[in-house]
Amino acid sequence: MSKKSNQSRLYVPEPPFRPGDKPDYSHIKVPAEMTPPRPDPMCDAHETAAHALGLIRVLRLTGEKEGPWDPNINADTLRAGLRFMMINRAMDERMFNMQRQGKLSFYMKSTGEEAISVAMAMALNDNDMIFPTYRQVGILIARGCPMQDMMCQLLSNKGDALQGKSLPILFSFKDYGFFSVSGNLGTQLIQGVGWGMACAYKGTDDIASVITGEGATAEGDFHYALNFASTYRAPCIINVVNNQWAISSFQGIAAGEGETFAARGTGYGLATLRVDGNDFLAVYAAMQWAAERARRGGGATVIEHFTYRKEGHSTSDDPTKYRPKNDGEVWPFGDPIERLKAHLVKIKEWDDERDEALQKEIADYIRSSYKAAEKLGSMATESGIAPETMFEQVYETIPSHLEAQRAEFMIENARKVGEE
Amino acid sequence: MPIEIKMPALSPTMEEGTLAKWVVKEGDAVSSGDVLAEIETDKATMEVESIDEGVVGKIVVAEGTENVKVGAVILQLLEDGEDASSLSATLEPASQPAKKPEPGPVHETAKPPVATKSNLPPETVLPTNVNMVELTVRDALRDAMAEEMRRDPTVFVMGEEVAEYQGAYKVTRGLLEEFGSKRVVDTPITEHGFAGIGVGAAFGGLKPIVEFMTFNFAMQAIDHIINSAAKTLYMSGGQMRCPIVFRGPNGAASRVGAQHSQDYSSWYAHVPGLKVVAPYDSADAKGLLKAAIRDPNPVVFLEHELLYGETFEVPDMDDFLIPIGKAKIRREGADVTIVAHSRMVGRSLEAAEILAAEGIDAEIIDLRTLRPLDTETVLQSVKKTNRIVCAEEGWGQHGVGAEISAVVIQEAFDYLDAPPARVHQLDVPLPYAANLEAMSLPGVDDVVRAAKQVCYKD
Numbered sequence: 001m002s003k004k005s006n007q008s009r010l011y012v013p014e015p016p017f018r019p020g021d022k023p024d025y026s027h028i029k030v031p032a033e034m035t036p037p038r039p040d041p042m043c044d045a046h047e048t049a050a051h052a053l054g055l056i057r058v059l060r061l062t063g064e065k066e067g068p069w070d071p072n073i074n075a076d077t078l079r080a081g082l083r084f085m086m087i088n089r090a091m092d093e094r095m096f097n098m099q100r101q102g103k104l105s106f107y108m109k110s111t112g113e114e115a116i117s118v119a120m121a122m123a124l125n126d127n128d129m130i131f132p133t134y135r136q137v138g139i140l141i142a143r144g145c146p147m148q149d150m151m152c153q154l155l156s157n158k159g160d161a162l163q164g165k166s167l168p169i170l171f172s173f174k175d176y177g178f179f180s181v182s183g184n185l186g187t188q189l190i191q192g193v194g195w196g197m198a199c200a201y202k203g204t205d206d207i208a209s210v211i212t213g214e215g216a217t218a219e220g221d222f223h224y225a226l227n228f229a230s231t232y233r234a235p236c237i238i239n240v241v242n243n244q245w246a247i248s249s250f251q252g253i254a255a256g257e258g259e260t261f262a263a264r265g266t267g268y269g270l271a272t273l274r275v276d277g278n279d280f281l282a283v284y285a286a287m288q289w290a291a292e293r294a295r296r297g298g299g300a301t302v303i304e305h306f307t308y309r310k311e312g313h314s315t316s317d318d319p320t321k322y323r324p325k326n327d328g329e330v331w332p333f334g335d336p337i338e339r340l341k342a343h344l345v346k347i348k349e350w351d352d353e354r355d356e357a358l359q360k361e362i363a364d365y366i367r368s369s370y371k372a373a374e375k376l377g378s379m380a381t382e383s384g385i386a387p388e389t390m391f392e393q394v395y396e397t398i399p400s401h402l403e404a405q406r407a408e409f410m411i412e413n414a415r416k417v418g419e420e
Numbered sequence: 421m422p423i424e425i426k427m428p429a430l431s432p433t434m435e436e437g438t439l440a441k442w443v444v445k446e447g448d449a450v451s452s453g454d455v456l457a458e459i460e461t462d463k464a465t466m467e468v469e470s471i472d473e474g475v476v477g478k479i480v481v482a483e484g485t486e487n488v489k490v491g492a493v494i495l496q497l498l499e500d501g502e503d504a505s506s507l508s509a510t511l512e513p514a515s516q517p518a519k520k521p522e523p524g525p526v527h528e529t530a531k532p533p534v535a536t537k538s539n540l541p542p543e544t545v546l547p548t549n550v551n552m553v554e555l556t557v558r559d560a561l562r563d564a565m566a567e568e569m570r571r572d573p574t575v576f577v578m579g580e581e582v583a584e585y586q587g588a589y590k591v592t593r594g595l596l597e598e599f600g601s602k603r604v605v606d607t608p609i610t611e612h613g614f615a616g617i618g619v620g621a622a623f624g625g626l627k628p629i630v631e632f633m634t635f636n637f638a639m640q641a642i643d644h645i646i647n648s649a650a651k652t653l654y655m656s657g658g659q660m661r662c663p664i665v666f667r668g669p670n671g672a673a674s675r676v677g678a679q680h681s682q683d684y685s686s687w688y689a690h691v692p693g694l695k696v697v698a699p700y701d702s703a704d705a706k707g708l709l710k711a712a713i714r715d716p717n718p719v720v721f722l723e724h725e726l727l728y729g730e731t732f733e734v735p736d737m738d739d740f741l742i743p744i745g746k747a748k749i750r751r752e753g754a755d756v757t758i759v760a761h762s763r764m765v766g767r768s769l770e771a772a773e774i775l776a777a778e779g780i781d782a783e784i785i786d787l788r789t790l791r792p793l794d795t796e797t798v799l800q801s802v803k804k805t806n807r808i809v810c811a812e813e814g815w816g817q818h819g820v821g822a823e824i825s826a827v828v829i830q831e832a833f834d835y836l837d838a839p840p841a842r843v844h845q846l847d848v849p850l851p852y853a854a855n856l857e858a859m860s861l862p863g864v865d866d867v868v869r870a871a872k873q874v875c876y877k878d
Contacts, residue, residue, distance in 0.1 A: 194624065197617065363452060
């Protein structure tokens with residue numbers, strides 16, 4: 001081995017705090033100024049290079065709104081957003097507990113990230129296809145998907161439209177513009193860009209909105225997606241939900257600590273926005289801006305939603321093993337639900353009485369939906385799904401070899417049942 | 421029925437834990453989210469929350485109990501209007517197996533799984549007055565794409581060098597001129613990228629033809645082909661469709677080395693949800709590619725570089741389609757069945773001539789489609805000849821011949837007069853040097869030798 005002539009050493013990034021540390025995020029500045037400015041959505045992509053390094057905010061932590069990105073949406077819409085986020089959180093609580101009770105094998109909460117999915121769905125048109133990850137059930141809630149239908153997919157019972165063919169949380173609801181969540185991270189980024197290109201090919205006004213966590217931006221698919229979106233000026237929005245954690249790997253593992261995730265888009269010549277993901281109004285405004293740009297032929301925008309995953313990665317994860325227990329509480333950007341609530345109170349469109357009534361209404365909705373769903377089966381009982389259906393939808397029509405296999409299976413199954 | 425609260429699992433691997441402490445007592449009113457108890461395992465402590473509102477009816481497992489199994493009922497919660505009499509005196513153990521399923525709705529007419537002739541797509545019957553024209557496989561493929569693009573505006577072709585350059589092997593010659601750059605799309609050099617774009621466009625209602633410069637490069641794209649194209653219809657319960665064709669040359673060309681010469685037939689033929697086609701002559705190339713483009717499922721269409729320039733007759737007619745899933749008997753014979761696909765069909769036909777001179781009458785079956793596999797045509801032939809040779813260009817282990825041999829042994833064992841024989845590439849990465857390359861690949865001689873072996877004539 002030759003003698004080292006420089007000072008380089010192998011560097012492995014570490015998160016700022018581990019269990020036992022007292023987390024202090026004072027180094028992450030909550031920008032006091034409600035800048036950067038809001039350029040015309042058809043601006044040159046380079047005009048948004050600075051936006052990839054800043055942070056778009058509308059709501060102050062105290063509830064006031066200000067700045068050029070205020071989307072000026074009315075109180076009814078704001079209350080609807082609040083309601084959807086609260087439903088999302090209540091659903092998560094219920095399903096997490098039901099997983100602990102053995103009614104489903106697996107669940108993933110969206111806690112702390114509700115504003116991103118809900119504001120995205122509300123800012124887009126219903127015909128725009130969203131290619132989500134497993135942490136955006138808020139999209140389905142905001143687009144009116146019945147709670148019981150979602151719960152039946154989670155329980156894989158006879159009310160499940162997928163007939164038990166996919167696992168909990170990999171929802172699939174084409175009618176609500178919610179593409180089947182892929183279990184392989186990243187693949188849907190490039191497919192979503194392809195969907196957007198198909199919209200342009202067909203001459204429709206629709207766009208695609210694709211989502212990844214910051215962890216999966218390390219997948220090649222993310223880079224292909226940005227490259228193709230740039231080459232063909234695809235009408236789509238590429239969202240990176242930076243919730244700081246990919247299971248136990250902090251965001252510095254995914255991409256190093258030198259640059260923001262939004263800035264990834266700059267090198268590909270795409271418009272780039274970085275937004276406070278806990279700020280309902282800011283997410284709404286950023287989505288509106290990017291959707292207008294895509295629809296008017298300006299191409300894709302990369303949006304980094306800066307947020308924090310308040311709970312474990314999934315029901316299989318215990319985050320206290322790798323980060324301080326109160327990490328989420330001291331996170332300097334607050335809670336998206338509390339922040340929107342504070343704003344509505346500030347503008348006198350919300351109060352304790354209404355809040356209590358809504359809490360109760362949601363609790364009833366979640367409870368009654370769950371009860372109705374569980375009546376149709378769960379992991380603890382019988383799915384109630386007819387076994388012969390597993391041969392369906394492998395192909396559009398069942399080929400003869402599979403029909404033969406099904407016939408053989410049914411005879412064998414009937415024999416087994418007869419013996420018991 | 422009271423609501424049963426069970427011993428929760430902190431992780432999928434947790435099997436039991438200690439009920440450390442009850443926070444509530446019998447008779448307490450609780451609402452959803454209230455903490456009921458604390459649970460300990462060797463790894464962590466957690467709180468059990470109420471999943472509903474009600475009154476604590478009965479605490480089943482006492483505080484301090486160790487080794488409580490996950491799923492065991494620890495508490496019963498009374499709902500509105502229920503009283504203690506509804507509490508079950510003897511609780512069923514939570515580990516009791518789930519109720520057995522009711523007998524499924526088996527039709528009384530369900531027959532044993534013997535595929536009948538009617539299950540297969542019908543063979544194409546040509547009109548009597550149709551002219552035959554000579555066409556290379558390359559142009560037959562081009563014509564198939566052009567005709568389908570004229571017929572259906574949602575069909576488009578994309579890939580590296582497909583537009584201005586007219587395809588690395590000139591298969592897309594003339595398409596850019598006729599259909600323009602929005603339907604004949606040059607892509608960046610990333611198979612994974614443009615396969616993903618194609619899959620997304622197919623989900624979005626178009627019918628993409630994705631050309632790989634060779635299937636060797638499609639290794640990079642195989643996640644989109646298998647995990648997305650082949651499985652999304654299933655995993656979405658039939659909501660999301662993926663009508664797409666992945667096409668390009670497969671297998672060995674001439675002196676392009678191990679990384680550019682692999683045969684992927686058995687790789688794709690292994691996967692439910694895909695259809696896999698591997699034609700030999702121009703007519704099949706055209707008729708099957710048109711059928712593949714119209715098929716609502718994802719189709720992997722395996723061509724052969726060394727066949728592109730070969731000329732065969734093609735019927736001169738509109739809408740010449742060949743059904744996917746039907747093998748073709750290329751030569752009738754009585755003594756031995758030789759099953760092949762793609763370029764090995766030609767080698768098998770040559771072998772048949774040599775065998776005929778030696779008094780062996782070989783029947784040549786061109787599989788044409790590898791998934792779904794037309795085993796019926798193969799079995800019928802074997803029942804006639806009582807001997808089979810499976811010839812393919814790829815490696816033998818887990819190959820197409822292995823599958824065919826297994827089917828024949830299982831379904832026609834009593835008809836066999838000899839064990840099935842397989843002809844395939846040697847079990848080495850394809851060497852570069854011309855002599856080594858030729859010796860590594862199966863040739864006419866290998867087919868002849870195998871046929872004589874099963875006829876006990878060697």
